[in-house]
Amino acid sequence: MIYLDYQATTPVAPEVVAAMRPWIEEKFANPHSPSTWGREAAAAIEVARDRILTAVGLDEGRFAFTSGATEALNWAIKGTIERSERRRVVTIATEHAAVLDTCDWIEGQGIAVVRLPVGPDGIVDLNEAERAIDERTALVAAMLVNNEIGVIQPVERLAELAHQVGAVMLCDAVQGFGRVPMPLGPDLIALSAHKIHGPKGIGGLWMRKGAEPRALLHGGGQELGVRSGTLSPALCAGFGEAARLASECQERDRDHVEKLWEVALSSFSDNWTINGSVTSRYHGNLNLRLDGLDAARLIAELRNIAFSLGSACASGSGRPSHVLRALGLTERQAHSSIRLGFGRYTGEAELRSACRHIVRVAREQQEWAA
Known part of the structure; x- marks a missing residue:
């Protein structure tokens, strides 16, 4: 074959498998338990988090683990709308279904959604974007690298337009993380491990300070108090090692x-x-x-x-x-x-x-x- x-998806790197194995075979404790083993597992998660933050390379932000990029994008879009008085989202017609379908859903809840067209090259028209992004806009969502055709969108310029009117900028960086330089402008960045030789079933959301969306999942509030659910130390460790390798390679x-x-x-x-x-x-x-x-x-x-x-x-x-x-x-x-x-x-x-x-x-x- x-x-x-x-x-x-990408093949899982051997180093990632090695990083995950201890947390599957021996150190299986719940990382949210106060036991010695639980604290050890929690410490491994923090090591993984630090590795991802280092690989992202942006200051004044924090990273929360999720089940994948689809959850991260849903959380970013719905949670930003919930915390804002504005009722408008601007995105691009070529975004991933995790963004477009979520926008379809919020549109059914009374939120206005503008889907910007692209040219024959697949790149958004910035003049169209400038006209669409106004004081009514709560969120601008744009993919860094398109998953189907590989084109790179002008995310930093879109972030500038968003910030000029006080809107939040969300970047789906799933296909770009570890492959191209990360843009400096976004307030929220969705990531996935299995696109960078990590395991499936783990992703996350990088959040600039002050731009954190409201929680999508409620329960124990385990993940930084903003995302509930028991984390898998093995998946987190695998994501952290994949991020380290992506940055290094x-x-x-x-x-x-x-x-x-x-x-x-x-x-x-x-x-x-x-x-x-x-x-x-x-x-x-x-x-x-x-x-x-x-x-x-x-x-x-x-x-x-x-x-x-x-x-x-x-x-x-x-x-x-x-x-x-x-x-x-x-x-x-x-x-x-x-x-x-x-x-x-x-x-x-x-x-x-x-x-x-x-x-x-x-x-x-x-x-x-x-």
């Missing part, structure tokens, strides 16, 4: 994926088109279109290569990608697009081999259709 689905990983990007591009003819900006992007995400291709069939035929149509969260729905449609692609063009994701553990030879098989089967499909 050649794994090219790094945007869906970021430059090396970036150089590696840029080489892989060139390897992949050299494998495809001019008949293939890159979806989204070629310049403002993370190079470990390559979304390609071949007009007339049946992308779902291509994936089914290449069972030994793991790649995707787009967001793993929307796979199987049968609907065309909302991200690609927002770029102006037709429904047919969206269904003719594939996403290749590669990273730290992808080899140049295996990537070249996978691309060769993709091109071959796609050509056979076209010849059969003709």
Whole structure:
């Protein structure tokens, strides 16, 4: 199997597995217990928290663990609206479903939601954003790196626009954390461990002082008094180690994926088109279109290569990608697009081999259709 689905999830790093193992096998105490073992587990969680804060690299903030980025984004959006007298949210049409579906829900509660369009390159029009972000706005939500097409949004400029009118800026940094520099402007940043070679089922929300959203989950108030639920020391330790590695390896990983990007591009003819900006992007995400291709069939035929149509969260729905449609692609063009994701553990030879098989089967499909 050649794994090219790094945007869906990443392989767990061996160092992460080693960091988690003691808290699964031996040191299994509840970290919220006052026992000696409980205090030891709680201390391990704080070590992990410090590692994540160091990797984020932003001052005057704190980090709360959650079950994943979906919970973090729900918490950030709903909790910010609850603590604000303003009744307007501005976001982007290409955001992840965890943001867009939450915005759909709050819209049903009487909150106005503005979904900013993007250009053919997938990047938001800042003039449109400036017109939309006004004194009625409580929250601006924007993704750092798009999960389907890899483009990088101007998050720092959007944060400036938000702050000019007293709004809070939320950044979904799930696909950018550990891969590209973190933006300086956001007040809230959602993160996930399994996108940076950590375990699934753990994420978190970085919060600038004074911008903390109201609690979404109520109960024991275990996590900094703002998020209830018993934490898993193993998952937290794994996230902390993954964050440490991401920070340590970021430059090396970036150089590696840029080489892989060139390897992949050299494998495809001019008949293939890159979806989204070629310049403002993370190079470990390559979304390609071949007009007339049946992308779902291509994936089914290449069972030994793991790649995707787009967001793993929307796979199987049968609907065309909302991200690609927002770029102006037709429904047919969206269904003719594939996403290749590669990273730290992808080899140049295996990537070249996978691309060769993709091109071959796609050509056979076209010849059969003709």
